[in-house]
Amino acid sequence: MNATSMHQGNVAIVGAAETERIGIVPDVSMIHLHTNAARRAIADAGISISDIDGIATAGPTAIELADMLGIRPRWADGTMIGGCSFMALVRHAAAAITAGAANVVLVTHGESGRSGVGRPPHIRPATSISGQFEAPYGALAPYASFTTPVLAFMKSRGFTREDLAEVVVSQRLWAMPNERAQRRDPIDIEGVLNAKPIAYPFTRDMCCVVTDAGGALVLMSAERARDLPSADRAVYLLGSGEGTESVIVSQMDDLDSFGPFRRGAKEAFETAGVTHDDIDHVMFYDAFAHLPLYMLEDTGFVGRGESAEFYRDGHTRPGGRLPINTQGGGLSYTHSGMYGMFAIQEAVRQLRGEAVVQVPDVRTSFVQGVGMMFGAGGSLILSNERP
């Protein structure tokens, strides 16, 4: 007997929603950012909570989330690999559904990143690897650690700070018309470079916004999805990949290229059976402005050293040939902490034709996540057509 592939469109995202409010939400705790998004995603799918038999989340335990929603699941996944956990959880959910370990899986995210309501203490024990070998040097906040390899990356390619700023400028164009985006003011290269310095070479606008937000997805087999009232809005998983590297950024195998991006994307394209030319839309997890440049090259959309020029030539902007981060990304739209969920949400909206700034004729979207500080990666290829 041949096992059904977990890829190739056999599993569908049938429900997708963000929290009703995002940005500054000081009256909702972390766990209820999860539950608000979860109930909205379940409603979006047109199913009932009692249909859910699989729970996947990162942050709180799957136990806590399931219990808060009144669910007694038969499958639970608490994979925690930072902000790309949600790419991994979608991938794991697809595996579970095709293996028969779950029928309908709910994947949730929520963080009170800005207001800190009900947030667990963010303390790295002094005995952890990062607590011993990075924190004593000041590398505590992501802006102080995630940015350490970037000058080596820029030097190896002859990139400048203007190239980092161009990523911000290109993405802001997507955010400006979007009322849910946190940063909507027009900005140019000079404006980015003259913004408040955070950690050289990074200024404020090259660093993500800090917000309160949540998001959730509902997945089931494509067969079962056919019977839903929302069947025509289903988004299919064509391919995926994931991987991890080092627990501290100083131990990246290479400072100017990230293995989990390269290997995860390669596996995603191979399992999907599509090529880069088939991709109409891209979401790159952009906690900082350097990440889309690494990702463009490592995931194979451009060659080594060609990412800055690709941004500069406007290909990623509205009307460009490869729209990237079309709600403004973590740099302008929202970033609650583990942003990966929001990259997937925007890909689903674009594929459904429901985005605030809609790209015409999107059929296939590529989503690349990063976890921790160059610690992990997760890649998804999604489509609105089942092959």
Next chain:
Amino acid sequence: MFWDGTAAGELRIQRCTPCEKFYFYPRPYCPTCHSDQVEWQVVSGKGTLASYNINYRPFPIFETDEPQVIALIELDEGVRLMSNIVGVEPLPENLPLGMRVSVEFEPRGDQFLPVFTPESRS
């Protein structure tokens, strides 16, 4: 062992006996060939500046508003580690990538931290 070394004015790094590779951070098995035959060695403390940022927003626990140069150092023995560059004004023009650096030990809290200074200065 690592922190005992810094308190004694030595930078100690682990090396795999069979594959002869130095590695960091400390652990009981070689990350390359997975051998458990590993040993501590005192290294030269010399290397090059591979990358860095200048952090203008130190956390309150550091009790300073001065910018920190958070650097990645490639030791001559072939391992990379995070540290601080000290002894120069924290300005990009003082911090060319590839600059030769050497280790110093700075008391912070209850331990001695290996930090690096430009070799041309010492």
